[in-house]
Amino acid sequence: MSSFDPVAATMLASSFFARPTALVARELLGCVLARRVGGVLTAGVIVETEAYLGADDAGSHAATKGITARNRVMHGPPGRAYVYLTYGAHHMLNLVTEEEGAAGAVLVRAIEPVAGLEAMSRRRGGRTGPELTNGPGKLAAALGIDLTCNGAPLGGDLAVYAGDHVPDPCVE
DNA sequence: TGGATGATCGCA
DNA sequence: GCGATCATCCAG
Numbered sequence: 001m002s003s004f005d006p007v008a009a010t011m012l013a014s015s016f017f018a019r020p021t022a023l024v025a026r027e028l029l030g031c032v033l034a035r036r037v038g039g040v041l042t043a044g045v046i047v048e049t050e051a052y053l054g055a056d057d058a059g060s061h062a063a064t065k066g067i068t069a070r071n072r073v074m075h076g077p078p079g080r081a082y083v084y085l086t087y088g089a090h091h092m093l094n095l096v097t098e099e100e101g102a103a104g105a106v107l108v109r110a111i112e113p114v115a116g117l118e119a120m121s122r123r124r125g126g127r128t129g130p131e132l133t134n135g136p137g138k139l140a141a142a143l144g145i146d147l148t149c150n151g152a153p154l155g156g157d158l159a160v161y162a163g164d165h166v167p168d169p170c171v172e
Numbered sequence: 173t174g175g176a177t178g179a180t181c182g183c184a
Numbered sequence: 185g186c187g188a189t190c191a192t193c194c195a196g
Contacts, residue, residue, distance in 0.1 A: 050191075070180065088178025090192050107191060137192050147179095 004043040004115035006034055009161035012154070014079030021097045021104035025051035028095070032161045033111055035143040042116030042143050044133050045163065048109040052094070067103075073151045074103045081158050083140070083150040090137025093145050095160065111139045119144075 009032060017024055026049075034043040052074075067075050073082040073096060082094035082105050098104030111133045113120055120142035121128045133139035140146075145158075152158055 052191080068181070084191080085179060086190055087176075087192050088190095089176075089194095092191060094191090109191085135192070141193095 004032055004034065004041070004161075006041070006043075006159070006161060009163075012079075012160045012162060014077070014154075017078035017095060017097045018099045019097065021051040021053050021106060024095070024097045024104075025049040025106040028106060028108075028160070030163050032114065032163060033093075033108065033139075033143070034115070034159050034161055035145065036157045037119075037144045040116055040119045042113070042119050043161075044111030044113045044115075044120075044139065044143070046108055046110075046160075047112050050107040050109050051097075052105050052107060053103070071103065074105045076100060076151070078104075079154050081145075081149050081152045081154060083145055083147055083152075085147055086137075091140035091145050091147070092136045093140045093143070093149075095154070107136060108139060109136050110134055113142070 012031065028046050028049050031046050032043050033046055034041065070084065073080060076096060077100040078096050078098060080096045082096050084092045084094065086092060093108045094105040095108065096105050113133050120132050123144060124132055124138070124142055131138065133142045149158060154160060
């Protein structure tokens, strides 16, 4: 019963991502990231995100003066997946934010698996536990995210849903 | 703590 | 065309 139900959940529309990156990153916390591959549904609650504004963030790939093939997706329309391979062995799942023309993306650093645990564990080489998706590269591998998902629009095999009850954010 | 590993960026 | 960098993960 702990399984995630995409039918009852509300999928986040592109308008949700067409907002300030920092805000989207914060709002994404608690949301459910769902991935469907070969009819197998895997999903996890986003527990940690990192906002990458782009031009102002030196760590972002968009820190360069112009738009490169890699940052291209960042500058594109929101509500799309930006998959990036780093260290030659790990994929990073980013969600493009801001409206088209503005660079922005949110890196999903960690999620808590709620559905398709077996599939995730299987992809992780039989590993289990919180370490399944306790890291950027881990969650991408667990969800089966690869470079083929780069630039893929959300709503298909990859989508983000709002939790049944989003906790009231305490203003700090 | 350090190594592995693939792709990308900037410059000549 | 070459060298350097990268938002990490795993093993001992």
